Amino acid sequence: MRIATWNVNSVNARIETVLRWFEEAKPDVAVLQEIKCVDEKFPTEAFERLGYNVAVHGQKTYNGVAMLSKAPLEDVRRGLPGDETDEQARYIEAVVSGPTPVRVIGIYLPNGNPVDTEKFTYKLGWMARLHARAQELLTWEEPFAILGDFNVIPERRDAEFPDNWAGDALFRPESRGAFRALKNLGLTEAYLQADGAPGAYTFWDYQAGAWQRNNGIRIDHALLSPQAADLLTGVSIHRDVRAWEKPSDHVPLVIELDL
DNA sequence: ATGGTAGACCTTCTA
Numbered sequence: 116m117r118i119a120t121w122n123v124n125s126v127n128a129r130i131e132t133v134l135r136w137f138e139e140a141k142p143d144v145a146v147l148q149e150i151k152c153v154d155e156k157f158p159t160e161a162f163e164r165l166g167y168n169v170a171v172h173g174q175k176t177y178n179g180v181a182m183l184s185k186a187p188l189e190d191v192r193r194g195l196p197g198d199e200t201d202e203q204a205r206y207i208e209a210v211v212s213g214p215t216p217v218r219v220i221g222i223y224l225p226n227g228n229p230v231d232t233e234k235f236t237y238k239l240g241w242m243a244r245l246h247a248r249a250q251e252l253l254t255w256e257e258p259f260a261i262l263g264d265f266n267v268i269p270e271r272r273d274a275e276f277p278d279n280w281a282g283d284a285l286f287r288p289e290s291r292g293a294f295r296a297l298k299n300l301g302l303t304e305a306y307l308q309a310d311g312a313p314g315a316y317t318f319w320d321y322q323a324g325a326w327q328r329n330n331g332i333r334i335d336h337a338l339l340s341p342q343a344a345d346l347l348t349g350v351s352i353h354r355d356v357r358a359w360e361k362p363s364d365h366v367p368l369v370i371e372l373d374l
Numbered sequence: 375a376t377g378g379t380a381g382a383c384c385t386t387c388t389a
Binding site for chain 2: 178324
């Protein structure tokens with residue numbers, strides 16, 4: 116079973132590129148971030164034509180996440196628990212049906228810049244709530260995977276020019292520490308040695324020729340519960356998609372589970 | 375040090 120995550124930077128502006136990738140990569144499940152539309156404007160029919168069930172947690176103009184699955188989705192949950200006042204659409208969770216059901220969580224973790232504003236506070240609070248949710252799910256001892264745009268550069272080797280990111284919310288010690296703490300709950304990062312070498316980036320800015328200079332960062336991640344980690348057989352970053360016509364600034368990350 | 379690009383949408387915000 117292939118599970119993909121991809122920040123598409125507007126699903127409607129990018130629909131041809133997105134559908135082309137789905138037809139080529141044929142993921143069984145995918146979580147999308149930054150769909151940048153309300154539920155009613157999501158191109159549901161286009162994905163249904165490709166055989167997907169669709170769950171959307173949309174928002175006008177900003178953010179927005181979705182989940183697509185060939186198998187039926189159960190127990191769909193929208194919004195990260197822990198703050199009833201949070202109106203940003205950054206979290207979707209569902210159980211993918213099958214002989215071994217797998218809970219899939221798609222996240223668009225807040226960027227957090229500038230760091231001297233409430234945006235950074237919101238990011239850290241959001242990470243604390245994600246930590247609590249993961250902690251709860253772990254007590255169920257079932258296979259689950261958290262995938263998405265984490266907006267965290269875990270290590271220096273995850274940036275081509277790490278010094279450029281000093282002080283940025285994506286690389287601040289607080290953000291990296293919260294990411295480590297999340298993993299240290301007992302989650303396995305899907306990050307094989309082949310792709311784990313320096314240069315395994317998932318994002319290149321549109322500006323200043325970042326792609327041409329390979330000025331990339333690795334900020335899209337997949338974390339697995341122990342029961343899901345035991346099924347992990349592969350990880351791939353679809354780097355070539357960044358060179359397509361009208362690309363997103365992120366590329367897809369795909370994990371393979373032995374199901 | 376600044377600005378460079380992209381998307382939504384209305385003028386500036388977010389990234």
